[in-house]
Amino acid sequence: MKIRSTAVTITAVCAAALVLTGCTAGGDGGDDAEGITFWLQEDLPDRVAATEDIVAAFEDESGVDVEVVSVAEDQFAQLITSAAAAGDLPDVIGGISLPQVRTLSANELVDTDAVGAVVDALDASTFSERALELTADGDAQLAVPSESWLQMLFYRTDLFEAAGLDAPDSYDKILEAAQALNSPELAGFVGATAPGDAFTEQTFEQVALGNGCELVNEDGEIELDSAPCVEAFGFYGDLTSNYSVPGAQDVDTTRATYFAGDAAMFIWSSFVLDEMAGLREDAKPNCPECAADPAFLAANTGVVTSISGPDGDSPAQFGEITSWTITDGANVEDSQAFIEFMMGDGYEDWIAIAPEGKVPVRFGTADEPTVFSDAWATLPAGVDTKAPLSDFYSAEVLEAVAAGPEDIARWAIPQGQGDLLGALQGEQPVATAVSEVSQGADAEQAAAAAAEAARSVQESIQ
Template sequence: MSMRYRRSWMLAATAATGAMVLAGCAGGGNEDTINIAVANHPWTDAVLANVEEFEAETGLNVEVTSYTEDQLSQQLNVRLNANADDIDVMMVRPLQEIRTFDRNGWLADLTEQATSDEEWDWADFQEGPQESVTLDDRVLGVPLATEREVLYYRTDLLEAAGLDVPQTLEELETAAQTIQDQNPDVYGFVSRGARAAAVTQFSSFLYSYGADWVAEDGSSGIGTPEAREAYTFYGDMLRNYGPPGVTNMSWPEAMGIFTQGRAAFYTEADSLYTNATDPSNSTVSDVVGFAQFPEGPAGSRPTNVPSWALAVPASSNNQDSAWEFIRWATNQENTIVAQENGVIGARASAWETEMPDIPADLAAAQRTSAEVGVGYSHPVVLNVSRARDIVGDPIVTAIEGGDVDAALDSADRAFTEFLASENE
């Protein structure tokens, strides 16, 4: 007996172990836990600080993993490629990721949940942000933050120079020059100069010069005379009045220069303003002013874009709880909580609420920017990363004082080819 039984016992044990291993591989199957992948962003700090409320209300457990923007995007790409089911809610950039994630089949359709819930009220979201997360009438995400490019400036330096806040790009250049001449330690102007990172902030310059990334016939728009002027202006500003090493700067570095009191003007997204006004981060917190983006030849046309949204991966096994979380995180109350912390959401009702903590000049600039703004801050294509590298190249050449025309010619050709290959 013994031999046979022992063997079948061992067989059973092996099978059980195998089954457990397989079950372990399936992972993430705990229905009471929602795994959330977010970016380090003021929204995350503001809203997720109250996540216990949601946990107490629903009995669900929320696991938050926070990444820098680039890391998050790469994490999502790798893990969604592998059909990972350990992310239930993720922060995505609507303009950059919704289209390509959807084409990859990575996004759960949220139309039914979003449109049937009257209390939560999808209709309250502004049209632009709504469109950015809706493809072929399917709602694929919920916008949670919007941003506009505004002008940050130093009120004390402007006053000392006896200057008014620049209304046009020409005045901006004159003021930057004047202040730089008067203050040896201060650069007239700073903004992002790193190839891909600069694209979103250069957009407002491009639009205000009357150009656009893509022409009306769908071909590249960066070879036009207006675009050439915009590239040249942006490059000249940063070369003549910017700090050294600006071609390495994304927002943290540029913001650092401004908050250390080393720059007079700074064009940047309004969503980052607390970095400049918070005394623990900024040596110039009490002398920061905000204004609408200055007018170019085509007027003031700043970006006004939905910067972040929450979405549910199609591979999540926990989609109902995931929606519960999104519903809570983006309700009227939390939109106002975020807004009090400087993150302007996409709900029309919240826009009408008075926000005593937001500086008055910033609030005014935000309102007028929203009226005249353009709803995208880079080419709206599938492979946004490659597109940003192509159109960002001439920005670097312009800053370095190279041959802008030649750089634009070759970027224009490359971008036309790129657009054609995307439409194939």
């Protein structure tokens, strides 16, 4: 009798350096025909359980045993370091971000030939071209892009309409709205400001990209102290120090403030869409109007996917591509079969786990080019209550979310400096600078400090 996969949640973090330099690879699979180990970068119990069900279907079909290991995002760097040093890497890793892909690649922990063969088997033409670009290094495919989530500026359409304000899609319009709507009872805007927090960096990156602020230029030189970046730091500092709520803000507090009806605008990912519709009990809107109508905020919220600044050539859309990869030394054949299943027969069930944050970047198959993207639009979202997002949001909002993967912009990767983006995740100099300007620090000085710290990290990985 074949043993079913068992999810193991890693809770203890081994003492290890955050930077992987010097680690040697050594997957636990190799020529082992006993099965594979799959690290899932997800620790929400409902999502882990849903993943186990899909894995069980693969086991039944293939006869391959899969050990599912649930890894919290904030523990991933340390755990992969320990595993690499011990020669005990998992065979497959799923749910990894673009910076994590680059960190794994920089430390030669990826079997790029095996990964590339999976993309070929699935047919590269069935994927988002942009997603493949962001997960490749030249001709080497570092990961198999799976889905995306978008970062957006959410705003109260009822309050904007009452005040005669335009949609906040530019620095000027955002600042105008924040000034007009800010009061002792309502923050004009709330955004991440916590130091050392990846969410703070992500939030600022979208704001910065829209103003033409890049982490590096085409020559690979750090640009965080450039005029467009100083302008971006100054703008965000003005917003968060003068028109927001007091204290350091993070992924939980920004959502809580907007859900309480205490902010007119906030920046968050598309993962908030089901929660804003009242479909998740542990993260439910509690605004005054929400008692009678849990979906009040969903009905009265608009989204801006791309923000433009005065120095930018065009608006920019920030988002994340999450991917699968095969480690160096893995049980290649079974790992490839597993990913092909998860991106094929199991793909619809996989994106159905959280469709609000799993926008497919494989749109369909060669025979049915849009089968996955068409299915995504109808999938029920939520946890405690399930319902299609179309029950709560306009077609315009959902179309903006679905189209996002093709327009995603990111720092460093287009300039061939993706390794730097991954290396900066430990120190988070941008988040530190954002925290400082949110407390009134000079934008030029904060930008200079961030740039200097980034240069130091860049030198350390060269």
